[in-house]
Amino acid sequence: MSKRGFLTGGLLVLALGLGLAWLAWDRWMDGTWTNENVTVELWPGDNAVQHMARLEAQLPPAGKRVLDHVEMRSWEGRLKAGRYRFPAGESVKNSATRLVTGNREAVKVVIRAGRDVGPVAGTATRRIHADSTEVAHMLAQDSMMWRVLPNTYEMWWETNAQALGERLLLEHARWWNEDRVAAARAQGLSPKEATVLASVVQAETAVISEAPAVAALYLNRLNKGMALQADPTLIFALGDPSIRRVLDVHKEVDSPYNTYQHRGLPPGPIRYVDPRYLQSVLHPAEHAYLYMCAKPGGDGTHDFARNYREHLRNARAYQSWLNKQRIYR
Template sequence: MRKKMLWGILIVGVIGGVFAYHKYTKIMAPNVPDTLENNMVYIPTNSSFSDVVEALYTNYQIIDTVSFREVSEMMKYKKSIMRAGRYKITPSWSNRALIGHLRAGNQEPIKLVLTHGWLLEDVAEKAAQFIEADSTDLVQLFYNEDYIKKSGYTTETLMSLFIPNTYELYWNTDERAFFERMVTEHERFWNTNDRLSKAEKLGMTPTEVYTLASIVEREISKDSEKKRVAGLYLNRIKIGMKLDADPTAKFATRDFKATRILYKHIRFESPYNTYLHKGLPPGPISMASIKSIDAVLDSEKHNFYYMCVDPDKPGYHLFAESITEHNRNARRYHRWLDNLEKRKKQQP
């Protein structure tokens, strides 16, 4: 009898050991492949648990879905709506390590790069390449007057919110979270390097500085000339002279690819066309780089009112104080341009 009891205990122990080992392997044995072609998993907002499993499996990021499901139940990871985000996965992770990582929401941040677009739609398209928010949702928010006016903007001035830079945030950022982050970054930008007081000394608001900077941005390709050109435009504003800025005519007509500004551009009726209207346009005509914004804030003090492309140094400009001097420079430039076009026509 005693011998039978010992055998029974032994059998139960063996069975229990096998069961425990099986359970241990489900939890602790590697379930992520030891090599990964893609070590990032994206879990969209409102994903179900099945969506998560499918994403991991179809991306070859887990080997066994059955054990993953079982351990998820044990670790209370499974929910009706799963935690969204972009997560970095390590090769050879166990179910426990992987689930613990996802459950804790340990997201891998992304670096969102904003560059120089002409329109709010360009900002939306660029941002949507990095975050979960769709470009359509971003555009709808940008043109939602009731929403953006709470932060002091209109659709005409909203471009001044966006400072071209690299921002670290999470992939599952929606359109409103993105907007609020840009508001925070905008305030941080203007509260550094004495920018607000510099704008005040110019008698301008940050939005007005940005608007002028957007013109400088699209007018000048050489950073070394930006402060001089900003000073030139400020001189024109002071005496009530029209800015006559080519980029504003491009923006007004939406002819962004134009290489020469023609009569049809400068006569196009729009409050943005500074060939027709004095002062600054109603808002920015483009995103403005930090260098262009600072060029306005630290603009050169001089007596130049006119500028023309330098035919001897394409990309640079000749500056003049008088219309007579400017007309001489302009004739040189147009002769050079005409000769250039003739040479192009003569080429086979």
């Protein structure tokens, strides 16, 4: 055999060997690598080296095949932050592709209604990467608090505090459509004012079926130029949610949230408002009540009155019940 023929033959054998090796590798990468679901989290802000290190720490031993595929393709720099779920039986190739295309898992983020920002922020960050302290600071801002609509939202795991705030503002704008803005205007309120009043209504009654009646009572008082005289605003001003019996001394607190001393609505909401209570303000009951007092028995409902004489009778009955329960503050 000539030297040229020998060289040609050698090249053909080499090409065949490389081809077979590639086919074997490709088939190996097409194979499955796990018999159970696997979840990993790649942190936002990490570089390629850190992403690879997190993958190595979170993947089971068989997951090394996924890392090998990423390295073989030189995809390290294309890895995207997020929470990834690899289903049982997925191929090595598809798992690696999932990591660089951002085919990640969304999570359910619960924004709860409540009085205190801490629990609201803590619940909101339970399933996302955002820092709860940063979220609490963001949610506590006056310009933000009235715009928070408690609900369950689908978000990416890597969502940070800023992205969470932007999403909540977007949901607020969507919720306040033309019909709801018009409904608020029909009650003489702006969206913010409706939210502030709804926060007082929710703090006043935990019985959602009673909320439209409570909302109507406060609207009646506002329309007549009367002070709201809402006990929950005093408790908010005093910063003492343990108060169960509002006394005359409490009504002397110097605060714009003291609706016994200041007419009109307080300057901001006193809690993060369940949207159902917002609806009760937009669509209140129709009645002429101006006064209410908690009913004896402690079931959270109220007795309503059209005049002060009726109200005093209801108030005495409730105060008598409190005394029997030995509730003095």
